Amino acid sequence: MRFDLISIFPDYFAPLTLSLMGKAEDAGLVSVEAHDLREWATGKHRSVDDTPYGGGAGMVMRADVWARALDEVLAIPLRTGDEDGTLASSRRILAIPTPSGTPLTQPLVEDLACADQIIVACGRYEGIDARVAQHYRGVGVEVLEFSIGDYVLNGGEVAAMVLTEAVARLLDGFMGNPDSLVEESHSGAGLLEYPVFTKPREFRSLQIPEVLLGGNHAAIERWRRDRAIEKTAAVRPDIALSLRADSLGREDRAALAACGVAYPREGAARPVDIRRAEVGDAHALSALAARTFPEACPPDLPREAIDAFIAAELSPDMFEAVASQPERYRILVAEVDGALVGYTLTVVGKGAIPDECVRPGKVEADAAYLSKCYVDAPWRGSGIADTLVERALADAAQCGHTSVALGTNRANKHAQAFYKRHGFRRRSTRIFDVGGVLNHDVVMVRHLTGADGRQLA
Numbered sequence: 522m523r524f525d526l527i528s529i530f531p532d533y534f535a536p537l538t539l540s541l542m543g544k545a546e547d548a549g550l551v552s553v554e555a556h557d558l559r560e561w562a563t564g565k566h567r568s569v570d571d572t573p574y575g576g577g578a579g580m581v582m583r584a585d586v587w588a589r590a591l592d593e594v595l596a597i598p599l600r601t602g603d604e605d606g607t608l609a610s611s612r613r614i615l616a617i618p619t620p621s622g623t624p625l626t627q628p629l630v631e632d633l634a635c636a637d638q639i640i641v642a643c644g645r646y647e648g649i650d651a652r653v654a655q656h657y658r659g660v661g662v663e664v665l666e667f668s669i670g671d672y673v674l675n676g677g678e679v680a681a682m683v684l685t686e687a688v689a690r691l692l693d694g695f696m697g698n699p700d701s702l703v704e705e706s707h708s709g710a711g712l713l714e715y716p717v718f719t720k721p722r723e724f725r726s727l728q729i730p731e732v733l734l735g736g737n738h739a740a741i742e743r744w745r746r747d748r749a750i751e752k753t754a755a756v757r758p759d760i761a762l763s764l765r766a767d768s769l770g771r772e773d774r775a776a777l778a779a780c781g782v783a784y785p786r787e788g789a790a791r792p793v794d795i796r797r798a799e800v801g802d803a804h805a806l807s808a809l810a811a812r813t814f815p816e817a818c819p820p821d822l823p824r825e826a827i828d829a830f831i832a833a834e835l836s837p838d839m840f841e842a843v844a845s846q847p848e849r850y851r852i853l854v855a856e857v858d859g860a861l862v863g864y865t866l867t868v869v870g871k872g873a874i875p876d877e878c879v880r881p882g883k884v885e886a887d888a889a890y891l892s893k894c895y896v897d898a899p900w901r902g903s904g905i906a907d908t909l910v911e912r913a914l915a916d917a918a919q920c921g922h923t924s925v926a927l928g929t930n931r932a933n934k935h936a937q938a939f940y941k942r943h944g945f946r947r948r949s950t951r952i953f954d955v956g957g958v959l960n961h962d963v964v965m966v967r968h969l970t971g972a973d974g975r976q977l978a
């Protein structure tokens with residue numbers, strides 16, 4: 522690949538002969554040619570700039586000087602059979618650095634790495650006469666006006682070096698170990714990279730995270746992915762909301778939702794707020810409960826029975842009553858764009874769990890009771906339910922419980938698998954009355970410490 526960097530300060534590019542970039546050039550992988558724009562200037566002073574039309578401060582670089590330079594560099598043959606530089610199969614890009622350009626991102630750099638030649642026209646002063654980009658675009662040249670960040674430099678040389686290095690390191694054979702590119706920031710889903718550590722094992726009393734010392738590769742991979750997600754959500758919420766959704770697995774989505782970013786099955790990611798319910802949420806909670814409860818019922822349950830249950834158990838009055846007793850009923854809600862899309866209701870304290878669930882030795886009478894966990898259909902699989910459940914469990918632990926029990930319809934295998942992923946195990950059964958129709962539930966228990974090895978944070 523060939524880079525032609527045109528500037529009034531060609532010596533600026535000397536550092537590109539160092540390190541991996543220099544080696545790549547020696548190996549013939551890339552060629553970097555620095556050109557002095559003044560070679561195409563005329564007159565005694567070889568001037569490249571003039572005063573701006575319309576007035577104002579500063580000088581503007583002349584289009585005619587740039588055009589003489591660019592015509593020549595664009596005609597350089599790139600391969601045999603392209604002696605006049607017009608072979609259609611060669612991809613040549615005219616890149617013009619400017620703070621008002623398209624932000625240079627990794628996906629853009631990945632695309633540029635497929636070119637045969639990149640010519641960078643480095644502006645100085647107030648920039649290059651706008652007709653340069655206009656003209657070359659007009660005659661069919663691929664023109665990219667790019668910015669390396671929301672700040673202003675004195676000239677385009679640093680931006681040219683940024684582009685050259687970012688593109689060249691993606692070329693096959695550039696990196697000694699191509700795996701180095703795989704998990705970098707902005708690659709794959711687009712996440713920022715996880716924190717990295719090396720020897721010494723202890724540095725000024727700071728330790729290496731335990732999981733990295735254990736050799737459990739799956740656990741290490743998960744830990745790194747979770748840290749990458751946390752970092753991205755904290756440092757670059759804009760990136761966290763625009764990740765490549767098809768490369769996010771279920772655990773990624775759960776980790777993102779825990780950081781306040783929910784990816785629905787379809788459509789754009791949205792910020793999600795997981796918070797305690799207030800009495801004022803009662804009507805919205807009742808509507809959410811009435812929408813979601815029927816979807817969890819077995820298909821043969823009569824609609825009248827479901828409606829009777831909703832009227833008796835999921836009314837606004839009922840939610841107002843429980844929301845006003847937070848010492849007994851803990852309600853967490855997930856809010857997206859001002860609407861409630863999910864909730865959990867946990868009963869805590871003495872006698873929280875219904876009598877019919879208690880089985881001494883299997884389901885203890887002092888367990889907290891996860892009475893409800895529902896999420897609107899478009900947000901299922903987004904990680905919102907995972908976050909609600911994990912927060913509800915942490916809350917139950919804080920209330921002094923060592924286990925949490927729940928009942929779920931025995932036909933609802935999906936719900937059982939979900940709870941199993943959250944450390945619940947099937948311990949018993951019960952009969953559950955929905956509007957006068959008796960249903961068979963499984964009773965599942967999650968120990969908050971100890972026995973099953975899972976600890977709450």
Ligand code: SAM
Nearest residue numbers: 618619620644648668669673674675676677680
């Ligand atoms: N008057 C221009 C403006 O306000 O947009 C700024 C001109 S700047 C002083 C001179 C040159 O520095 C630009 O033509 C461009 O080549 C380069 N430059 C400055 N900031 C840049 C950035 N953030 N990204 C890319 N190039 C930049």
